[in-house]
Amino acid sequence: MSLIFACQDVPPAPWIAALGKALPEAEIHVWPDHGKVEEVEFALIWGPYAREMKRFPNLKAMMSLGAGVDHILEQVDRPMHVPVVRLIDPGLKTGMVEYVLYNVLRYHRRMPDFEQQQKKALWIERSQATPSERRIGILGLGEIGLACAEALNRLGFDLIGWSRTKKEILDVGCFYGDETLKPFLSQSSILICLLPLTPETEGILNKATLAAMPAGSYLINVGRGGHLVEGDLLDALNSGHIAAATLDVFREEPLPKDHPFWRHPNVTVTPHIAALTLPQTAAPVIADIIERVRAGRKVPGMIDPAVGY
Amino acid sequence: MSLIFACQDVPPAPWIAALGKALPEAEIHVWPDHGKVEEVEFALIWGPYAREMKRFPNLKAMMSLGAGVDHILEQVDRPMHVPVVRLIDPGLKTGMVEYVLYNVLRYHRRMPDFEQQQKKALWIERSQATPSERRIGILGLGEIGLACAEALNRLGFDLIGWSRTKKEILDVGCFYGDETLKPFLSQSSILICLLPLTPETEGILNKATLAAMPAGSYLINVGRGGHLVEGDLLDALNSGHIAAATLDVFREEPLPKDHPFWRHPNVTVTPHIAALTLPQTAAPVIADIIERVRAGRKVPGMIDPAVGY
16 A cells, blocks of 8 residues: 655655654655556545546555645546535634634734834833623634634633624624625624635635625634735725735745735735644544545545545 | 722723723822822732832721732832732633633644744654643642642643742642742742742843753743743844743833844744733722721732741
């Protein structure tokens, strides 16, 4: 049995080390090396490699290195009979919770105002809302959205969430379906996008939906760049309707040097680091997926290609 | 019965409103107004007013508007027979937990690096530690230190704490007493100072103790300005031994315009806003203190002037 590691811009060494420990019996190849084609049973993919997997006749699963699988599903010339699995990596969930908490607290506590004041040596206290006075909207209530909701809940924030299908979550005001999207957005003074990217969610953050948010509200996009119509956000920021935005994902990554987001005073850019899949926490999850697929057991994170997550 | 509100730089209107609701039977005066001296039974103090309270013969308690009481205890010409009480305000604890979480996550997730990168439109991922790989030291394990420890614990950080007297706290490696201070500091890659200011803790963050911290570590001071020898921190920052510091409290407040902290690239300054005592959460606590003092019951937050907290 061999596993192929086909991941763009990911240094393979720590992965080879961690996978070697978690899967001592497996042979591991780093793309474009692949050893004997008939021995490749599993692939770990990040980037446009799914179509290349057609050459492996015994491939049993394509695993995404992250929580998103859009980079695999968009390759419709991939081997369509091979199941696609996303990693439900506890390290990745931890990272996303940290990033979301950090950015919610940054806006909640008006830290951008204090950053500006420091530049001018200005000592001005600002009025402060309590967390229960701050309503936060979570767009996408999957594994990660739920973990973020729990962490924000413990800090006392007032939470609402939106999902495509009906969910019921303790202490979260749940909205579902297209017709509730605008009422949900109209109450979200800080909006966190944690949706998967599918044809239904592409461009979901656009002129009309941004306009539905309260005046002076904040956006945190940790979903995918494709969720956001970038020019519409710039307009909403420039009019002041959206006070500020933190963006970790972009339509083009790396974000081009001349993109206006880099220099906008009310945009915070991070280079797709909200949640890194860490070899030390992900390798045991990968080993578990492989064991389950081989035994024909239920696999957590198995994708339904019809819905896209 | 009347209550006097003697607080420097605190707009009284929201306090009058909140106290009026919580104590409908009390008369409230804003210093220097005080009505009939013999009717003043309680004082709410922030700033150098304790000595002025000698004129009220029936004063039963002096309450600090915040968690610190150093501004009262340092006035040794105050009416020494009157008990001093600090507010254990849930809103204040909430605020401090938010501020500490925000700043720990900022350093843990290397956000200052990403802030610098954005200025240059640089897209560079950075390696990321897991929270269990990050040991955080909490200096001071009182009510607020404990609340911060709990919140950081839930995020998976590796926690140690130091206090003057022995404490035992689940999932926190506890150090106590002077001789353990340096071993404690030597393991704190992010140090949070939450101590009360007393003669024993004055200047506790100095050349020797900062040198005991690991190279490249971070300091968050939310105790009092008097804990820190400011020149020693500047030296430790300039040598790179301390990577960065976030300071909310200073020896002189407001921090003077020409103070080097304002312009140091690795110092974050906030204007003593880590935990604001909010009228809406504090007024019921004040009402409870008054009721307990009048009934001769145990008062949470009562100060022992011999230890200073």
